[in-house]
Amino acid sequence: MTTTVFVLHPVAPFRLDLVAWALRRRPTNALDRWDGRSYRRAMATADEVVEAEVGQTGPAENPDLLVRLTGPQAALGSAKDQIGEILSRSLGLGMDLNAFYSLAEQDSLLRSLVTRFRGLHPPRFQSWIEALGNAVSCQQLSLNVGISLLNRLTDRYGKASQNGLRAFPTAEDLARAQSAELRELGFSTRKATVLITLARRLADGDLDLDSLAGADDATVLAELCALDGIGRWSAEYLLLRGFGRLHIFPGDDVGARDKLRRWLSLPEPLDYRGVNHITERWAPYAGLVYFHLLLDSLATSGWVAATPAAETDDG
Known part of the structure; x- marks a missing residue:
């Protein structure tokens, strides 16, 4: 086996820990791994399986991601660019959150939620x-x-x-x-x-x-x-x-409905139409609200730190 290292540059602000947990959803997830410092995952290339380890260097406002790929030398040589593109998409590295943050500033409840998880970029599945x-x-x-x-x-x-x-x-x-x-x-x-x-x-x-x-x-x-x-x-x-359409809040997701109802302190359960009616106010970023509510529930369970992650000096 051999190792190759390269750097990816997310749009700031960015917190790898939050994105990793938005992918993991549960600590029992054996595919998307997070050890408190690095995100790890095996990725199938055309020829072999390569292990990717991603660590954040620098704070959320000035982030870089150090990527270490481990696998057969021949596979690494041909897969580096492909894996970089997949990681960039799946970790939402190119997402500019400024417009969403501006929207949140106009809504005190949303502002409070977003501030707790500043740097959460929207993840996507890899295939x-x-x-x-x-x-x-x-x-x-x-x-x-x-x-x-x-x-x-x-x-x-x-x-x-x-x-x-x-x-x-x-x-x-x-x-x-x-x-x-x-x-x-x-x-x-x-x-x-x-x-x-x-x-x-x-x-x-x-x-x-x-x-x-x-x-x-x-x-x-x-x-x-x-x-x-x-x-x-x-x-x-x-x-x-899958498609990364961030204006979509899956209205039939019972768990997400319940999170939305509790967050808004609504007395009655929501149905599909009710979810769509409420989330219209956050257009075109209802999907980002969905991800932030997911992180809020994970933080309540003690799995996610809602305060800024400590700056690291290496990957």
């Missing part, structure tokens, strides 16, 4: 199969159970690095799976069939979600909801965490 895998796995289940299913899926089908760290399965990996195998991992027959079918369509090139990148929301939602096993919640979840 379409990972986005679909998360959407399908977490449908109608608690997040704890969904993360557990994803861990088992990764452990069973993800390729391992030379250190044994597993990457999320590729579409080709899951296309070869059988429904009975996924049922052994805890997936329902329905979810197993849906996930394998989607993986096979991605692997065959029959499903091209990249082609929808420039389409309007209504078109993308219609195309996604036409997929077997993908309903409105999954489609909006994919719009936010």
Whole structure:
């Protein structure tokens, strides 16, 4: 194995710890790892699995990210640029938050929330199969159970690095799976069939979600909801965490609804229309509010520090 090091430059302000937790969602997440200092993850390239370790140097207002890639020398040489691009997208490094912060200044409640998590950039899943895998796995289940299913899926089908760290399965990996195998991992027959079918369509090139990148929301939602096993919640979840459309607050997300209701001290539960009505005031950044409410709940559980992270002197 060999190691190569390079630097990525996020748009300030940026806090890696907050973004890592927005990806992790639960401390049991075995794919996106955070040790209090570095974000680690195995990433599948065309040839091998490479381990990426990302650490922040400098404070939130003047951040750099030191990236260490470890793997076979041949794989590192060909994958460095590709992995840099994937990390930049998945960690939201290019997002300029100034307009969102200006909006928050006009709303005292939002300002308080945003100030606690200043530097949170919006994350995205690294691949379409990972986005679909998360959407399908977490449908109608608690997040704890969904993360557990994803861990088992990764452990069973993800390729391992030379250190044994597993990457999320590729579409080709899951296309070869059988429904009975996924049922052994805890997936329902329905979810197993849906996930394998989607993986096979991605692997065959029959499903091209990249082609929808420039389409309007209504078109993308219609195309996604036409997929077997993908309903409105999954489609909006994919719009936010897959396509990176930050004006989307998944209105059918029961957990997010409850977070929103508690944050606003509303006496009654919210429905889909109620969520959309409330979040209109934060357009076009309702999705950023979604991520900040997620971090707020993680901070309440003691997993995330809402105060500024200590400056580090290396990665």
